[in-house]
Every structure is written in C-alpha cells, then in structure tokens.
Amino acid sequence: MNIKFLQLIRYLCFASLLCLASPKMTAQTPTDAIMMEKGQLCVAAIYGHDSWEEYWEGTYKRSNGNIGTFTRQSVSGMFSLGITDRINVLGALPWMKTSASAGYSKGVQGIQDWGVWVKARSIDFKLGPGSLGFYPVLGLTGPASNYLTDYLPFSLGLGAVEASGRGILIYELDMGLYARAHAAYHIRSNTTIERDYYYIPGAGGVYSDKVDMPNVSSFGATLGALLLKNNLKVEATYEGMNTLGGADIRLHDMPFPSNNMDMTRANFNLQYYIPFGNGHILSVIAGGTQVLTGRNVGQSTAFMGGLTYQFGVFGNKNEATN
C-alpha cells in the first residue's frame, strides 16, 4: 500500500517544458521567468521516469514488500504560445503508466490532467549589473480522463480541479548567471471517488463520494547559467510543496487523495539549443530530481528527457532568431 505525490509529477513535467524564446537563451515553464515573444509557439514532448522503493506513512519512512519498486512513466505533450510579448499561454497534457515490481496490484495507464497557465511579464527593469523581473502566473488544471483517484499510489492523479496563483522573481546578471525564486498557492476543488463512505483518521466517517482536498503551497529557488555561447542552459533547483491540511497515512493503512502530502526536492536540468537558419529552434532537454524529505509521499528519484521545437505562427516570424 502506499503513495506518491502525483501533482508534483505534473510540476516536474513543467520544469522540463523549456523553450528558447530569445537570443538571451531563456526558457518557458509556469515556474520560470521566460516569455515567448508574440506569435512564437513552442511545443514539447517529454518522457519522464519516476520510481521509489521507500515512502512515508506520516513521518515514518518504510518500504513495502507488496509494492517493491514503484514506477511511474509519463509522456507529456506541452505548448507555450506568445499571445503578446507580455502575455503567454501554456498548456500540457501528460499520459502516464504506473506499476509495481512486487505484489499483486494492477498498474494503471491513461491520460492524467490537462493544465493551462497564463503568464505575464509585469515588471522588468535594470538593476545594478543585471535586471530584475517579476512574473505573475495563473493556472488551472483538472482531470482529463475518468481515472480512479482512490487507488494510490497507482492512481494517475488526484482528480481535483486546481487553480493556482504564482509569483516569480528573477535577478539576471548580464553575464548569463541568474537566480530565480517562486512561490505559489494552489486552491483545490473536491475530488470524487467511487464509494460514498470513507474514514478520515482524526476526523471520522464521511458519507459522500466527494473528498475535501486541502489547499497546497509550493515554492522553489533556482540558480542557473547560460554557457557555451548561450547554447547550453544549466539549472539547479531546490523546491518544495506543502499540503495545508489532510491526515497522515496511518501505519500500514491505504493512502488517500486528501492525505497531508509534503516534500522537498532537488532538481538539476540541462537544455541545449540548436537554432535553425529559418528562425526555428530545436532544443534537447534532460534532467533529474531527487526527493529529499517527505510526508505521505514516495521518496522518488526521477529522470526526464525530451525535445522542444519553437517556431513562429503569427506576427513577425523572424523575431525568434533576433
């Protein structure tokens, strides 16, 4: 029996949605400070592999012979579009497959959650040897298929519709080093399960097929650099999420969608850009993530890799290559 924080998987996918937007070698995710110029579209396909052997029941860390190694693989399609130079729209749709190396529980596969984000460049000015920018991001995610939420850790997702508000602050030196921080608050709707009674430890029984999902806060801090004449971007991130409520998994109990899932992780990403003469840009990305601390989640080790492709769809199509 056990766990995985599925939503973070989604974030992981986004941490890998990295596109070149300007000669300054920037990227594009809901948690970064990169903007596509007007008319530019970046599409991405990312493969992710995430696995764990140990997980936390509350704060108690354990393994489980009936799970062995738990693995989640995903293939995500994503896009980022410059509506104007100051407003971008991002979208994503991951397909996933879950399985366990031991025990007799059947894995699951299918489409997880759609996600749409709007990112704006609200403040951007020179400060000392670099420039300071602030980017608000609003997001909405929700289940894209009728997957079962009440089957953790195998569930594809948690099934809640989630609205998030995020602020991103970046300070970028002209020489190509930058530091970025973001913080977000995620409001979650009830999720639906396929039984109409369940027991919440410390609270009691609930006679409904709806589950009240606690809200979530998340944060991240990144150090990044542009190398090899700005063709290679390297980033290291420390990030975390904190579920604001919910019960712990009791000793040897089943996990539940509204559990109090917390974690911190370290993440390392590379992106290499290959510009074409016609203004289109290909990039190759790769990254790894390690969960450091957790509560009611698996201590996962994740790898991902993929391709992005950027091109103009309206406006001045040559702007991308400057």
Added chain:
Amino acid sequence: MKKLYLFGALAVVAMAVFQACEKDLPTNLEFSAYKYANLDENGGTWKPVLLDSASLIGIPAPADASSAAYLAELADLKAASSDLSADQRKAVAYWSGDGLVRWNEVARDLAAKYNLPPPPKPDGTYAAPDPANPGNIPNFPFAHPPYACRMFAYWSTAQFDALIAAWHYKYAYNRPAAYKTDASISTHLPQNDLPGYPSDGAVVAAVSKRILTAMFPLEKDYIAELAEEHLNSLQWAGISTESDIVWGDSLGRGVAGKFLTRAGSDGMKAAQTPKPISDSLRVAAKARFGWQWDNLESPVRPVGIAPFFGRVKPWCIPNVEAVRPPVPPAPGSAEFLKDAEEIKEISKNLTQEQRKIANFWSDGPSTYTPPGHWNRFACDEIVNYKLNPLRAARTLAYMNMAIMDAGISCWDAKYYYHYARPIQAVPGFKTILGTPNFPSYTSGHSTFSAAAATVLGHFFPAEAAKFDNWAKEAAESRIYGGIHYRFDADMGNEQGKACGNYTIEVAKADGGE
C-alpha cells in the same frame, strides 16, 4: 498593462468563489427527528433474543406523577429545556431522542477506525492485537469483517432486548411522559404517547456505551462523552426526567451485561488461532481436497484472519454444517477454468461501470466493512419508515444476527475448503482490489450481503427487490475486483440467503411481526 491587472484580480476572485461554493460534506445521515409511525404498545410482550423474560433486569416502580419528588423532577426538566444554547440545540437535533441511528453510525465509524491490518515489524514478523493490552501496537481490535459483524450483532441484539424490557416497564408502570403531565414544558422533539418511564433514549445510550466500550476499549472516554451528551440531550429536549433517564440507564446497562457475558464465551477469544492450529487446517484441506490457500503478502502473514470464526456460537442457524456449501470446482477442472477465464477477461477489459461497482462495494481496510454497509442501508429505511426505536432495534437485531451467522458459516467454509484466491490459482493475475487475508470460497461480501438483504426484504417487503439487487451487485463486485471467482460469489449468495431464512423463522415467532 491595466488589462493584465484586471485579469489578475478577476482570477483571484474566481479562485476564491471556486472554493467557497463547495459545501461541507455530510458526516452522518441527514434527517430530522420524526414522529414514530406507530408505538408498538405490546412490544413488552415480544420474545427477547437472550433474556428469559422482559422483566429479568428489574427497575423499581417510579414515583407517582403527582408526588413531590416527581414534581421537582418536572421543574428541573422545565429549567433544563428552556433557553437552550446553540450547542444544546444541535445536540438535541443530532441525537433526536432515542439516538439509535446515531449510535449505529458511531459503531460504523469505530469499525472503520479499527479496520486496519496489523503492520509488519522491521524484522518481517507480525505482532497480533492483544485484548489484554489494547493500546499496544497494533491496537486492539483489528476490526475485520468477522469482528465487525459480531460487534454489530451484540450491539443490536442488546438494544432489542433492552428496549423490549423498556417497553415492558413503560406499560407496566404506565407513567406518562413528562410533557403529558406538565404541558408547560417546552419540548424540542416530536411528542408521542409512549409512557415516559424508563427513557428509551437512556436505554439506547447505556447499551451502546457498555457494548461499544467492550468492543473498542481504547474508545472508553470518547464513548462516555457521547453517552453523556446523549443523556443530557434528553433533558435539553424536554422529554425525559431524571428518573426516566437514571432507570433507563440502569436497565440498559443490566441488559448489556447479559450480552457481554454471552460474548465472553461465544468462542471469539479462540477465533484468531495460533499458527500450528491454522497450519493444521491447511494440511487437512490439502489431504481432503488436494489444494490449499496461501497468504501471498510480503512478508507472509503466518495466520489468516480468524480461522476459527466458523466455530463461534451462532444466533439462528442450527450449526454451520446446515448451511455449508458444496465442494467448489477443483482447480484445473473445466468449471474452474471457465470462471478463471471470466475474471481474466473482466480484468483485461474492465469497464468504468464495473470498476465503479468494485469500488463502491469494496468496504476494505479503514471502512465500516460489508456488515457496516448494510447497517447503513437498514438505518436509511428505519428513518424512511419512521420506525420507533423498539421496531428499529428489532430490524437491526435480526439483520445483524443474520449477518453474523452468515459470517460464521462463510468463515467455516473458507477454512474448511481452504480454497486459493485468484492471485494464487491464476498465473500472473493482478487485481484492482487488495486480496484479503483469508481463503476464497465462499465470498464474504456475497454471504453477508445476501443474509442482510433477505432479512431486510422480510421487514421492508416493498424494498425487497432493491435489497436483492444490491446483494447481487455486492457479490458481483468481488468478481470485478479480481479477488473472487463467480462460484465464490454465487455460492456465497446462496449461503447468505439460507442464513437469512433461518433468522426470519425466529423473527416470525417473536410476537413482533
């Protein structure tokens, strides 16, 4: 830029509205206290389940309605029921007088809370819950379905006998309800013509407190708090005087004691056998039939759940052999292969509807178990049909006796036939539900559900088809979940019906039809 800020402000408002629109989720059945459909005035003459007579537990004649002592009680009641605080009003509405449905819900929640399989220790062994030291890890009890069905059975049969006794004294002493004697008392619940002494609500609270505390010893304080609030609510509601409550409480405690004496010697203490005995059942099945069930968890659990629950004393069936199903198809036989093929096909092409049915009836760890599920259905009908507490307790008592008999006979079959689960007998088979730690044949869900549906159908004939469909769906759900073959479900259904029919015969003879 302005547009941006406007967009942002709108989005923040939308997010707040988005969440504010969600309602609080119900933690119990939502209903208002109702006027009883009838009072069963002759209920004191019904045949109790365990007591030799309704007057076995004595309570004294109450003070006369015109006595000074009673007038003082009435004055106290009048004071207690005027100017209620919001919390007091809430308590009155929640307990709604007799409180039978509420205590059933409390029992369901406790079953769910304690329905947690013992965890493996770091060295790969398992500790068993210890009734003598319930606070040890794992806590006592592990409220698996056999434990839960027995808990519900004792709780409801004790309620039934105690309320028969209460009805006996109500009409033997015939002291009118307080509000009949003093019309100036403001009551906050529907009035009725039942004599007030002893209080049926106090009987229900006392039985619940005593039985549930015995079944869930770590919840002693929690249960005592609830009982106190229930008793107080009877005064706040303006319906029961102090002597009504005190002697109702005394009667309830006395009757519950008789049931706990039965529980102490019904064989449950030996149900969770030591490993050598459990192994001998496996060896016996292997010798007799050529097959055996094995636990496939990691680390392996040394003993299945309650191997000797089949030897626990039943209520209405003559013995387990009377309802024991025939030998199941041998693994590898054509009949077996047909049903094994069916679960493989279902697993491969599981529809949304099948998945939903499997989950709806799963009633696994951290739930109130199938017996709890059927108690919920029974309580829904009790409220729909506005049953008085005596008739409600009768419904619950016979249903839960049938469910426990079904559990006993099902467990007898499980460990007698010791039949392998699909994950053991079908190579490479995986499931969407956890495979329980006991043999396959017959299906517990099917047996419990058919027994419950049979008895409820007898008491609520207009709903019989609905209950029967639910029982069939509960049985089918285990096939969809991949943890039972169709022959487990079908034979479990038959076995449960047989248990239910024995129970109905007893009910027909108790004077309450």
